[in-house]
Amino acid sequence: MTTWNKPLPTINGETKTFWDMARRGTLLIQKCDSCNEFQWYPRGICSNCWSSDIKWFPSTGRGTVWTYTVTNQNRTQGFDTGPYVLALVELEEGVRMFTNIVECDPKDVSIGMSVEVTFQQATPQISVPLFKPAS
Amino acid sequence: MVDLRRAAAIVGVHEHITRYAPDKSELQIQAESIQKALEDAGLEKKDVDGLFCASMSVRNSGLNLADYLNLYPKMVDNTTVGGGSFEFHLSHALNAIHAGRINCAVITYATQARSGGVSVGTGGISRQGHPRLDPSPDSFEELYGLTTVGLYAMIAQRHMHLYGTTSEQLAEVAVTMRRHASLNPEALFRDPITVEDVMRSPVVSTPLHRNDCCVITDGGGAVVVASPELARNCKQKPVWILGAGEAVAHQGAGKRDLMYIAAKQSHAPAFEMAGVTQKDIDMAMIYDSFTITVIETLEDLGFCEKGEGGQYVLNGRIGLGGDMPINTDGGGLSSNHPGMRGLFLLLEATRQLRGQFEGTERQVPDCKIALCHGTGGALGSRHSGGTVILAKD
Incomplete structure (x- = not known):
């Protein structure tokens, strides 16, 4: 386990299941049982129809880079040591999430590139979903 | 929709010219700007019945500013939706003046982003000292830098x-x-x-x-907005909100x-x-x-x-x-x-x-x-x- 010195998420009632499954290597998104819409980020209501009838849905964890930036300057601890790739990845289910693209040279990242989820353990409770080039 | 054209006008403006002001408080820069903007309009403290402001650093900014100015406005609006907050303020002041609830609003802002060493663009999105906001942005954005x-x-x-x-x-x-x-x-x-x-x-x-x-500076300013009746008696020609x-x-x-x-x-x-x-x-x-x-x-x-x-x-x-x-x-x-x-x-x-720059290239x-x-x-x-x-x- 590499040392995680970046910000950590808060686990609360809305997100406990998400982080429990992330620890087991599954990326969950949400789907509404009333209107069948997917949504990202996880929350306590369906943001489309405002129903509470939302269910967790395992994403395939595959997607494409919708856009990205190689960031050279960020004073936040853990991000202040050099370039990293901040990206919006569009999952196969059609929702886009912020993430980092890892396990490749930042110069090789491009829009439309196929990526898949990988989890980095930050603490015994928290594994953070990141994306790497699809195998 | 109700016709709001020319229902209110900008009658006074002031830009605090400072770009670096370590010795002045945010509230002081605002107060100085309001005074000068009122002077520009030919109005006084007693004319002001609406206070509109936003702040990067002060919560309840309208309350603190009213206290500092010893002002008792009929309407306070510290709508804070980022850098464009002041266009929202002008929109709200237009409504309030048209409705007859106020006659004279000041819209103001100041900060010491530069002398305070604030990394506006590169400091990360976490708002140090502010309470967390979960699930987003803090749990699904901050951790990605x-x-x-x-x-x-x-x-x-x-x-x-x-x-x-x-x-x-x-x-x-x-x-x-x-x-x-x-x-x-x-x-x-x-x-x-x-x-x-x-x-x-x-x-x-x-x-x-x-x-x-963009650059990072200190600075501030104020805008005075008035009803048509008041605007016609101001020093400057009104600039109407359409x-x-x-x-x-x-x-x-x-x-x-x-x-x-x-x-x-x-x-x-x-x-x-x-x-x-x-x-x-x-x-x-x-x-x-x-x-x-x-x-x-x-x-x-x-x-x-x-x-x-x-x-x-x-x-x-x-x-x-x-x-x-x-x-x-x-x-x-x-x-x-x-x-x-x-x-x-x-x-x-x-x-x-x-036409303030008439005769110049600007x-x-x-x-x-x-x-x-x-x-x-x-x-x-x-x-x-x-x-x-x-x-x-």
């Missing part, structure tokens, strides 16, 4: 990918703003720059270079097309209310946090088609002497950007509509109608957009 500049950079990257926009086109915006700043004695940076200079400045977050990013529109844009549950910004929604009601079109606009104050902000905003305000913003800004079109001069004070890219800049859009548009000739569009927050995640259209008396 989002920065303000990074969020705009992602939009620039995709704009280039989809429409062939180039770094040189982005740089043209910065070069034009610097040319305007060279005419403004108060501007932070006044030495002309070239496209090559912008391209050679360090890359902060691809594809944005340092010179694609139209206003407000909008927010966000991720839309991960599905919204982030390439369209809030200006897409806010401009239509503003133009409709004003009864004018893009062709009637003589000059525009476009929030220029980054060069890409200008290109996206011009597109979504309808000055050109989506994707054509990079071409639109070329050949001097957005410069003084061009078809659509913007940010004639030098903008946030070269004049000042004290954390939030929306107030300064109103100040320069008013100065232009008053004046937009025969300037009758101006548009201000404030953007607050970040294009790549969530932001606000406030459009206002102003007219000469």
Whole structure:
């Protein structure tokens, strides 16, 4: 386990299941049982129809880079040591999430590139979903 | 909709010229600005019955400011939706004055972003000292190293990918703003720059270079807004509010097309209310946090088609002497950007509509109608957009 010195998420009632499954290597998104819409980020209501009838849905964890930036300057601890790739990845289910693209040279990242989820353990409770080039 | 055209007017403005003020408090800069703006209007403290403000650092900013000023306004509004908050304030003041609830509003802002060493664009999105906001942004954004500049950079990257926009086109915006700043004695940076200079400045977050990013300054200012009756008795000729529109844009549950910004929604009601079109606009104050902000905003305000913003800004079109001069004070890219800049859009548009620079290169000739569009927050995640259209008396 590499040392995680970046910000950590808060686990609360809305997100406990998400982080429990992330620890087991599954990326969950949400789907509404009333209107069948997917949504990202996880929350306590369906943001489309405002129903509470939302269910967790395992994403395939595959997607494409919708856009990205190689960031050279960020004073936040853990991000202040050099370039990293901040990206919006569009999952196969059609929702886009912020993430980092890892396990490749930042110069090789491009829009439309196929990526898949990988989890980095930050603490015994928290594994953070990141994306790497699809195998 | 009720006809709100000319239901209120800007009658006084003041820009605190400081760009570095370590010895003054935020509240002091605001107080000094309000005094000078009232003096400009020929009004006094006792005339003020509405207080509109936003702050980067003070919660309940309206309450603290009223306390400092020893003021008991009938209406307080510290709507804080990022840098464009002040276009929202003007829109709200218009409503309140039309409804007869107040007669004279002051809109004000100040900050010490520069002397306080605030990393506005590169400090990360976590708001140190503020309570966390879960589940988002803190749990699903902060841990990926989002920065303000990074969020705009992602939009620039995709704009280039989809429409062939180039770094040189982005740089043209910065070069034009610097040319305007060279005419403004108060501007932070006044030495002309070239496209090559912008391209050679360090890359902060691809594809944005340092010179694609606004400056960080201290500063502040105030605007006095009055009812038509009061406005007619002021020292200055009124600058009338013709139209206003407000909008927010966000991720839309991960599905919204982030390439369209809030200006897409806010401009239509503003133009409709004003009864004018893009062709009637003589000059525009476009929030220029980054060069890409200008290109996206011009597109979504309808000055050109989506994707054509990079071409639109070329050949001097957005410069003084061009078809659509913007940010004639030098903008946030070269004049000042004290954390939030929306107030300064109103100040320069008013100065232009008053013909204050008549006889100099900075004046937009025969300037009758101006548009201000404030953007607050970040294009790549969530932001606000406030459009206002102003007219000469």
